[in-house]
Amino acid sequence: MSTDIQTIRKIAHLARLEFNEEKEQEMLQELNKILNWMDQLRALDTEQVEPLIHMSEEVNVLRDDVARNTTTHEEALLNAPRKDSDYFRVPKVME
C-alpha cells in the first residue's frame, strides 16, 4: 500500500507532530517504503486466527484499594516547564 501527502498531514495532526514541506516529502517516501515492506504479511492466511493481545499470563492482579498520597502537590509540579503555585500553565485555550 502506498499513502499520499494528505494522509501524511492527517496522521501528523493526529500524532501532534508537524513537518515542513521538505520533511513531509521525506516522511512520505520513507513511510511508503516501510508500508510496502509491511505488506508482506498479507501473504499469510490469518482468517481463522484470533489476534494476540495480552502477553502476560496474569489476570487482574489488584492490590487493596487504599488511598495513599504518594506524590505531593509540590512534587507533581517540580518538573513542569511552566507553572504557578498551584497549576501547570499552558497557552490560553478559550477566546
Added chain:
Amino acid sequence: MKQYNSLRDVRTDLTNGEVTCRQLVEQYLRNINEKAELNAFLETFDEEALAQADAADRKLANGTAGKLAGMVIGIKDVLAYQGHRLQASSQILDGFKSLYTATAVQRLLAEDAVIIGRQNCDEFAMGASNENSSFGPVLNADDHSRVPGGSSGGSAVAVQADLCLASIGSDTGGSVRQPASFCGVVGFKPTYSRISRYGLIAYASSFDQIGIISKSVEDAALLLEVMAGPDAYDSTVSQRDVPAYSGLLATDTRYKIGYIRDCFESEGLDAEVKDSILSIKDMLREAGHTVEAVDFPYLDYIVPTYYILTTAEASSNLGRYDGVKYGYRTDNATDLSSMYKKTRAEGFGLEVQRRIMLGTFVLSADYYDAYYTKAQKVRRLIKEKTDELLQTYDFLILPTAPTTAFKLGENTANPLAMYLADIFTVQASLAGVPAISIPVGRDANGLSIGLQLMSRSFGEPALLAFSNYILDKITVEA
C-alpha cells in the same frame, strides 16, 4: 586495578582485603573518565556511588552485607532513579528528574549494589546502533569506527570497556542481546513479565522487558534473582515464585536443541557468523546433546510484525510527552495545539518521529484492521509455533545478529536495513520467551560474535545453566 569478570571474583578480593568497594568505584570512575570518548555514560553519580561503596564496605566488615555488595552497576537512561535525571537520551525530557526509583533499581540498592551512573542509549530505546541518541553515538570499544549495537549501546560498552561490572538495560526487540553480541559480553532478556517495569520508560508495553548485560552468566543469574518477582506497582508482572537462579547453574543434563534452519539460510547472514554458530552446534552434538534442524516458516514475517506492533504501542506510549507536565516545551507556540506540535517536533529525534507516524498510521481507523489487527494475528502464529518448538526442544539456537558490529553511519540512511539488524532477536520478543546472547567467537577483524539461545517461558534456570556450560566449554577448548 585488575579487571573483574564476576562478582564472585570481586568478593574473593574483598574478603582477602585486596580491594575495597570504595577503591572499585574510584577505579571505575577513572576508567569512565579516561574512556570518555566512548560516550557510554551520560552522567556519573560520583559522591553517592562512593557513599554507597563506603556503606557496603562497612556492612561487609560487620557481616551484614547484601547479595550485591561489591557489584558496581550502570543503568540505561530509561530507568527511574529518584532525584536523578532521566530522559531516554531524548531532548523532550530535557531537565526531567525522577520522583521515584524503579522497582528493579530499588531491589539492587536494597542488596547493597552501587549505582555508578546513567548510560547513553538510542532515543526512547528505538534503534539498533545507538546512533539515534540526542547525545551522540556510543563507540564500540573494540573498534571506535564501529557501532556498539543498540538500543542499550552505552550499557554494553560500559561492561565491555570495564566501566562497571554490570549494566541494567531494556530489551524490546533485542536491545540488550544485540549490543551484547556486538561488544563481546553477556546480554540476557528474561521471560516477558518476569521483572517489574515500574519506573521503566515505556516504549512498546507488550514487549518491553528489563534485561541484564554482564561479563558472566553467573552475574546475570544473580541480578535476575534480585530484580524479579511480584511488585505492587506493576499489575502485569508475574506472580510466580523466583528461583535462586545463581545457585542452579550446575548442569549435566543432555539437552535437546533445535537450530532454526531458515536463519542459517537467510541471505543477510555473514559467513563468519554462520560458521562460528554452526561450529558451536557441532561442539554440542559431539558433547552428547541432541541437535536437530527445525523449520520456522515465519522468519520473513517477524520483523514487519514487530514494527507494526511496536510503532503502534510507541505512538500511544509517547503521547504523554506534550510539554505540559514535564520536560521540554517549545518557545514558539501561539496556541495550545501549536504548543503540542512544536514541542514534539522539536523535542523528538527523527527516528522517534518516524515511528510515531508509522504507529499512528497503523492505528488510524482506515488501516487498523489491515495492519494492526493483522500483525496481532501473525504474532499469535509466531508465538504458537515458537512455543510448540520449545515443547519439543529445550533450547533453540541461532545467531544473535546477522553480522558483527557494523560501521558508524553504515545503515543510518536506510531505516529498513537498520530494522533488519533485529531479525534474529525479535522472535523471542514476539513470543515473550527468555533469550540470551553469549560471546562465542570473533571474526577476522577481531569483532565479537554472539550465540543466541531461547528457551520456553520461565525456563530461565536451564537457560542460564546451559549458557554457562557452553561458555565454560569454549574456554576449556580454546
